[in-house]
Amino acid sequence: MEKYYIGIDLGGTFIKGGIVNEHGDILVSDKTPTEVEKGAQGVAANIANLAKALLEKANLELSAVEGLGIGSPGMIDSNGGNVVYANNLGWENFRICDELSRLLGGIKVKIGNDANVAALGEVRFGAARNYSSAVMITLGTGVGGGIVIDGKLVEGNMGAGAELGHMVIVRGGEQCSCGRKGCFEAYSSATALIRDTKRAMEAHPDSKMWECGSLDMVCGKTVFDYAPVDIYAKEVVDSYIEHLACGLVNYANVFRPEVILLGGGVCAQGDNLIVPLQKLVDKELYAGDKGPRVPILIAELENSAGLLGAAALLM
Ligand SMILES: [Zn+2]
Structure with a gap:
């Protein structure tokens, strides 16, 4: 059976997201304003809402995806699921993975720094595949x-x-x-x-x-x-x-x-x-x-x- 993943690219202005299969095909994608001024909880809620909208667009249940991954600006403790410091989001020590998991029915959530995550994308599915x-x-x-x-x-x-x-x-x-x-x-x-x-x-x-x-x-x-x-x-x-x-x-x-x-x-x-x-x-x-x-x-x-x-x- 095909495996599905939610990929989120968190930026200071927009949150981009997509549902991806294990071959790196993007089945659906969309974006929404980040709204940094709403604070960390507000942005997490925006990410969760985008994820739900993507699932609906792809006609998938939350239980059908393996998890959600985020690329975030800033210094990211990927083991702790923590944004240690992100200047352009104004965040310090925000445990975003726990928060998103809570908002999305206990789904598995992982995070990495956006530049690192982009490199991983290129190695898995791009020029270095x-x-x-x-x-x-x-x-x-x-x-x-x-x-x-x-x-x-x-x-x-x-x-x-x-x-x-x-x-x-x-x-x-x-x-x-x-x-x-x-x-x-x-x-x-x-x-x-x-x-x-x-x-x-x-x-x-x-x-x-x-x-x-x-x-x-x-x-x-x-x-x-x-x-x-x-x-x-x-x-x-x-x-x-x-x-x-x-x-x-x-x-x-x-x-x-x-x-x-x-x-x-x-x-x-x-x-x-x-x-x-x-x-x-x-x-x-x-x-x-x-x-x-x-x-x-x-x-x-x-x-x-x-x-x-x-x-x-x-x-
Ligand atoms: Zn320097």
């Missing part, structure tokens, strides 16, 4: 990610580990949002790429990048668009890829995953990013070609990764 060990890095406003070894998330004590953006790659380097200097995030996030693009434009009034209009028009794509025709843009791209490679090799040397997954807007660059990046990673990787290679793949599930990964917490 043929592998059991992967490090996933999402290059966005910040840098997030997750580590999956032998099919299991590596989260650290109280879920406070796997902060992949906050490994220093340049001691005393660029200021990072976490308070340290020179973190991987301060060089590899979209924010960092945009910062460096603007700096290059300001330093070189003759750069072709000014054709984009003004500094305000710069996005993560700008520098890649001009790299084939503008030396200053090419310098920024090369430097970005070198720093990215440095971080990826560090993760590869520590975890030696079967693959590294990259997510985030900059991955739309495809081979322009991956080919030179892979070349540098191959060159710098410990033991070089004498050890197992670590291919870099682009994540596939996009917005569904969280929901599918949350369901996968119960599989």
Whole structure:
């Protein structure tokens, strides 16, 4: 008999949910406003109501599902089913799993940090589905990610580990949002790429990048668009890829995953990013070609990764 799971992707603005089978097919999905202002109990009630609505849409009884999984922002103690701290929800020590189980007839509930859970989703059902060990890095406003070894998330004590953006790659380097200097995030996030693009434009009034209009028009794509025709843009791209490679090799040397997954807007660059990046990673990787290679793949599930990964917490 087919098994069903409820996957919930809890965000600061919306709660997304779906009913998923063991093959990672999303049978039904929907979303509802989070309504953070209602407090932790209120948000839990919204999640429970969404779960009930999903079951109704799928024509399933509560007893037909194996359980409910949640990906939540913040520091998550997955063993205790506890949101230890979530800045954008304003929560501290909220035992959300117990609360949801109570609201949903004693159903089994599991939770993980949203970035970690998305990595699990990609390993079970996405770009790394043929592998059991992967490090996933999402290059966005910040840098997030997750580590999956032998099919299991590596989260650290109280879920406070796997902060992949906050490994220093340049001691005393660029200021990072976490308070340290020179973190991987301060060089590899979209924010960092945009910062460096603007700096290059300001330093070189003759750069072709000014054709984009003004500094305000710069996005993560700008520098890649001009790299084939503008030396200053090419310098920024090369430097970005070198720093990215440095971080990826560090993760590869520590975890030696079967693959590294990259997510985030900059991955739309495809081979322009991956080919030179892979070349540098191959060159710098410990033991070089004498050890197992670590291919870099682009994540596939996009917005569904969280929901599918949350369901996968119960599989
Ligand atoms: Zn940092």
